Amino acid sequence: MTKTLLLLSGDGIGPEVTAQSERIVAALDAGIVTSTARFGGAGIDADGVPLTDAVLAEAKAADAVLMGAVGGPQWSGQPYDKRPEAGLLALRAGMNVYANLRPARCFASLADASSLKRELVEGLDILFVRELTGGVYFGNPRGIEDLGGGERRGVNTHSYTSGEIRRVARVAFELAAGRSGRVCSAEKSNVMEAGLLWREEVQALRDAEYPHVELSHMLADNTAMQLVKYPKQFDIILTDNLFGDILSDEAAMLTGSLGLLPSAAIGEAGTPGLYEPIHGSAPDIAGQGVANPCASILSLAMALRYSLGRPDLATRVEAAVEAALDAGARTRDLGGTLGTADMGDAILARL
Numbered sequence: 001m002t003k004t005l006l007l008l009s010g011d012g013i014g015p016e017v018t019a020q021s022e023r024i025v026a027a028l029d030a031g032i033v034t035s036t037a038r039f040g041g042a043g044i045d046a047d048g049v050p051l052t053d054a055v056l057a058e059a060k061a062a063d064a065v066l067m068g069a070v071g072g073p074q075w076s077g078q079p080y081d082k083r084p085e086a087g088l089l090a091l092r093a094g095m096n097v098y099a100n101l102r103p104a105r106c107f108a109s110l111a112d113a114s115s116l117k118r119e120l121v122e123g124l125d126i127l128f129v130r131e132l133t134g135g136v137y138f139g140n141p142r143g144i145e146d147l148g149g150g151e152r153r154g155v156n157t158h159s160y161t162s163g164e165i166r167r168v169a170r171v172a173f174e175l176a177a178g179r180s181g182r183v184c185s186a187e188k189s190n191v192m193e194a195g196l197l198w199r200e201e202v203q204a205l206r207d208a209e210y211p212h213v214e215l216s217h218m219l220a221d222n223t224a225m226q227l228v229k230y231p232k233q234f235d236i237i238l239t240d241n242l243f244g245d246i247l248s249d250e251a252a253m254l255t256g257s258l259g260l261l262p263s264a265a266i267g268e269a270g271t272p273g274l275y276e277p278i279h280g281s282a283p284d285i286a287g288q289g290v291a292n293p294c295a296s297i298l299s300l301a302m303a304l305r306y307s308l309g310r311p312d313l314a315t316r317v318e319a320a321v322e323a324a325l326d327a328g329a330r331t332r333d334l335g336g337t338l339g340t341a342d343m344g345d346a347i348l349a350r351l
């Protein structure tokens with residue numbers, strides 16, 4: 001059956017890395033029909049907004065969406081609702097993809113590329129389950145208030161409902177069954193009510209429906225420290241939107257580079273998933289053709305697995321990436337000299 005994949009390549013290195021994923025889709029020749037649309041800063045420049053209603057409708061009608069990256073200095077002076085990043089938040093909320101899976105695996109041939117010692121990261125395989133459509137990114141009230149006399153107040157609200165916590169926790173518990181059965185939930189229940197509710201709801205769901213899951217709780221600051229002290233203690237880390245953002249970038253360096261980590265954002269069964277590298281638009285290297293396309297290609301693999309009904313092809317794409325790395329293919333972020341398209345070539349050759 002034909003499946004549809006919408007490509008939203010976005011800004012900066014987004015189009016450069018997404019182009020390599022597009023080559024992989026074509027080479028797989030699996031009847032996946034791709035389309036493209038403007039998004040992010042590219043959308044602002046052409047349409048005045050980062051995400052039009054038409055593009056959101058297209059995203060919701062597709063089987064899967066592969067996003068590149070958004071943002072850049074040219075749009076950073078805009079009010080928040082006119083920024084590329086606001087388009088990404090609106091896309092996530094509009095697609096209702098509340099569970100963000102961010103795997104951090106250390107490929108055997110890259111154990112020396114990590115900033116940690118080889119023995120700490122060899123064989124590392126952590127899965128972050130990050131809540132993606134709630135928390136301080138979306139809470140109200142928000143804004144900048146003028147207090148008079150030159151004083152201003154910036155306001156954001158960290159809030160979660162029990163329903164929002166339970167639905168993402170359920171995703172983590174379901175995934176635990178296919179892994180080691182261990183879930184560590186990270187929050188700040190010691191200082192924030194939303195964190196305390198998080199801990200209570202996660203524990204209650206585990207006790208009521210997932211008694212076989214080995215659940216632990218850890219304060220998020222300690223989690224950040226433990227991730228660099230002894231990362232292999234973790235299997236699944238379940239956490240909120242903001243902590244998940246920060247901890248997954250931290251974990252990227254355990255695996256060698258931010259340019260390697262993919263993600264899948266999923267919602268209710270039968271609805272399309274949103275797939276994206278965890279990295280951003282990398283303005284410092286954009287336009288040079290040197291970005292690592294692995295995170296995008298591995299995100300495509302996650303789309304094949306979770307939304308496009310082709311877990312067999314997902315495994316094939318992941319194996320090709322690993323084989324290219326095993327053969328020594330390295331972009332600059334991994335200490336090599338290959339350009340983005342050369343890395344694409346190396347992966348395509350092993351597909």
Ligand code: NAD
Pocket residue numbers: 013017068069070071072073085088258259260276277278279280281282283284285290291292293295333
């Ligand atoms: P970034 O992730 O864009 O870059 C951080 C560092 O990692 C940079 O040195 C960059 O060169 C490097 N890097 C990132 N991806 C790489 C890749 N594939 N290959 C090689 N090196 C790579 O983060 P930033 O610089 O803090 O943010 C830049 C812009 O991107 C901001 O506007 C931010 O809002 C946006 N952003 C977007 C997303 C997204 O679209 N999902 C994610 C993060 C940041």
Ligand code: IPM
Pocket residue numbers: 071085088089245278279280
């Ligand atoms: C990410 C990014 C986004 C986030 C931004 C660009 C909205 O950092 O996907 O990790 O904070 O979620």
Ligand code: MN
Pocket residue numbers: 245246249278
């Ligand atoms: Mn991030």
